[in-house]
Amino acid sequence: MTHSIEIKELKLAFGAVTVLEDLNLQVGQGEFLVLLGSSGCGKSTLLNCIAGLLDITDGEIHIQGHNVTWEEPSKRGIGMVFQSYALYPQMTVEGNLAFGLKNARMPRPEIAKRIKRASEILQIEPLLKRKPAALSGGQRQRVAIGRALVRDVDVFLFDEPLSNLDAKLRADLRVEIKRLHQTLQNTMIYVTHDQVEAMTLADRIAIMKGGQIMQLAPPAEIYNRPVNKYVAGFIGSPAMNVMEGQLDAGNSEFASARGLSFTVKGYEFDGAPTSGPVWLGLRPEHVQSGKWAAGQPIQREALVDMVEPMGSDTQVWARVDGQEIRFRMDGQEKVDIGDRVPIGFDPARLSLFDKSTEIRL
Amino acid sequence: MTAAANLPGAVTPRGTKPKTVFAPRNIMLYGTLLIFSMYYLLPLYVMIVTSLKDMAEIRMGNVFSPPVEITFAPWVKAWAEACTGINCDGLSRGFWNSVRILIPSLIISVSIAALTGYVLACWRFKGSEIFFGILLLGAFIPYQVLLYPLVIILRELGLFGSLWGLVLVHTIFAMPINVLLFRNYFVALPEELFKAARVDGAGFWGIFFRIVIPMSLPIFVVSGIIQVTGIWNDFLFGVVYTRPENYPMTVQLNNIVNSVQGVQEYNVNMAATLLTGLVPLVVYFFSGRLFVRGIAAGAVKG
Numbered sequence A: 001m002t003h004s005i006e007i008k009e010l011k012l013a014f015g016a017v018t019v020l021e022d023l024n025l026q027v028g029q030g031e032f033l034v035l036l037g038s039s040g041c042g043k044s045t046l047l048n049c050i051a052g053l054l055d056i057t058d059g060e061i062h063i064q065g066h067n068v069t070w071e072e073p074s075k076r077g078i079g080m081v082f083q084s085y086a087l088y089p090q091m092t093v094e095g096n097l098a099f100g101l102k103n104a105r106m107p108r109p110e111i112a113k114r115i116k117r118a119s120e121i122l123q124i125e126p127l128l129k130r131k132p133a134a135l136s137g138g139q140r141q142r143v144a145i146g147r148a149l150v151r152d153v154d155v156f157l158f159d160e161p162l163s164n165l166d167a168k169l170r171a172d173l174r175v176e177i178k179r180l181h182q183t184l185q186n187t188m189i190y191v192t193h194d195q196v197e198a199m200t201l202a203d204r205i206a207i208m209k210g211g212q213i214m215q216l217a218p219p220a221e222i223y224n225r226p227v228n229k230y231v232a233g234f235i236g237s238p239a240m241n242v243m244e245g246q247l248d249a250g251n252s253e254f255a256s257a258r259g260l261s262f263t264v265k266g267y268e269f270d271g272a273p274t275s276g277p278v279w280l281g282l283r284p285e286h287v288q289s290g291k292w293a294a295g296q297p298i299q300r301e302a303l304v305d306m307v308e309p310m311g312s313d314t315q316v317w318a319r320v321d322g323q324e325i326r327f328r329m330d331g332q333e334k335v336d337i338g339d340r341v342p343i344g345f346d347p348a349r350l351s352l353f354d355k356s357t358e359i360r361l
Numbered sequence B: 001m002t003a004a005a006n007l008p009g010a011v012t013p014r015g016t017k018p019k020t021v022f023a024p025r026n027i028m029l030y031g032t033l034l035i036f037s038m039y040y041l042l043p044l045y046v047m048i049v050t051s052l053k054d055m056a057e058i059r060m061g062n063v064f065s066p067p068v069e070i071t072f073a074p075w076v077k078a079w080a081e082a083c084t085g086i087n088c089d090g091l092s093r094g095f096w097n098s099v100r101i102l103i104p105s106l107i108i109s110v111s112i113a114a115l116t117g118y119v120l121a122c123w124r125f126k127g128s129e130i131f132f133g134i135l136l137l138g139a140f141i142p143y144q145v146l147l148y149p150l151v152i153i154l155r156e157l158g159l160f161g162s163l164w165g166l167v168l169v170h171t172i173f174a175m176p177i178n179v180l181l182f183r184n185y186f187v188a189l190p191e192e193l194f195k196a197a198r199v200d201g202a203g204f205w206g207i208f209f210r211i212v213i214p215m216s217l218p219i220f221v222v223s224g225i226i227q228v229t230g231i232w233n234d235f236l237f238g239v240v241y242t243r244p245e246n247y248p249m250t251v252q253l254n255n256i257v258n259s260v261q262g263v264q265e266y267n268v269n270m271a272a273t274l275l276t277g278l279v280p281l282v283v284y285f286f287s288g289r290l291f292v293r294g295i296a297a298g299a300v301k302g
């Protein structure tokens, strides 16, 4: 029983529409896995399959070593938290927390004990007698988490739990969820399309697109070594510069994009490099400018096209040897349209993708 | 004009516009309302005053004049003594028949409709949409087409002429509109609530009784009112599917009013009609607000 959740060859179709196909996924004990992807990519569908809320078309789902493919949701040892909170409006907070336990015919003292513990952890004790309508969004979501918590489950499933909250609350609750995970050490699967949530919470992130997992890796690896152009563009804000270019895999591995050309010495190729058309990916924050440009292996001069001051830093659109590049400068530094700014970057931090397959080289 | 008003120093009126009670708009509005309420209330008024007069006073001919001497005898007669051709125990027999028809019909039809709506909304099965479509089609079939086939069905079931046969008929005819009401209301309930309840271990009945019903009071009221008034006011099914000793109040009312022996006792007829209309009236009176809320809730949520 090494894996907490194991999904084998999962297929799910709504009639003629196949949403998930040949999906394999293993989640370790106590792991925090984030499913990240744009709207409609099948994140919620996958989560509902794991929860047993959808009957899958094909494949197998194991939770804590049990094959639960045809098990009822309540028998799978999972708790679920929804975007809309989904609290039962006619019951008090206490009633909401107790509902699942009563259905399981748990003795009253045990129910009371569990509600007490959960409400302490989530700091909702003063709210127990209220109805959900009398709670704020953040409080409602806490109660919803509590409903999963009291059931003492092995696996927590979250479907965009913070999307309905305002920015400040979202940040607060995000930290709370992280703390909760550290306290409980449960396996958690968390669906979001917010990359900040994904990067901050996840042990591993699964980037999904069109019902498939594009990349499953720790946040740092997703950020540094995206497996394809889609993942590269999806993660990072502002988005990575992706330039159309050419790779010359001669002795010094020379890359070029329009007028801009340089060696890619230090870049770790996945296989043996081959010459041909490529996509060159360069994150804006990996371009150094001004006096920090000096130490970088590749140095050029950029002609500033446009600036966007953001306070802490300034986003700059500039032309480097005819190639448009976006990068960030320190917000304290003065820069104007038409200025010439020295820039530099390290080719080791580039991402190169094959032009046609868009897979990392 | 507006340009002048915006000039500096120009005197512009401030505050809310003074209201004139006799503005043409108000005259139109309240005039129309008045005429329509008269139109509906006048017959009611005539009925009430007539029911409180004795026959001598009625024969004097002024239908609008209030009774000189108020008498409740016509009401007593309508309730307990009027003859319906066979019996002479007034409307009371019909009233109790109607109650005995109404209560089981109401409970059974609303329960089945709610349950069917719940299945169609929350537990879709293969072909559930087609089933719903066929059910709706039922709402468009004229009653007359079904009258005779139902007679045969009831005969075969051994229910023809009994109260339970009529209960069955009322239940069947209630289905299309009430299932539609319930289904549409339930469909609009948030889906994640059902998912949460399933994760919490509630099954088909658990979700129905503990989650859905407590959230659906308004639609139960709407359906209940539709059923109470519909069943109470029914005449056709009552005549066709029951025997005289089981006739509902409406049929007995007709028999009293249309009985040809002796003189027409207008005061008794009026009292009998008012008595018959009392039940729907009371229902509307006490649940009107909930009724509007239920209808509106259904409309907003689509």
Ligand SMILES: Nc1ncnc2c1ncn2[C@@H]1O[C@H](COP(=O)(O)OP(=O)(O)OP(=O)(O)O)[C@@H](O)[C@H]1O
Binding pocket: A014, A017, A019, A037, A038, A039, A040, A041, A042, A043, A044, A045, A046, A193
């Ligand atoms: N009941 C259904 N019938 C048919 N297609 C469906 C059904 N539910 C979802 N889909 C389709 O499945 C795909 C995946 O939906 P899903 O809800 O999993 O997306 P998601 O990644 O959670 O998106 P979001 O971020 O918007 O929540 C979508 O294209 C959607 O249209």
Ligand SMILES: [Mg+2]
Binding pocket: A043, A044, A045, A159
């Ligand atoms: Mg979703």
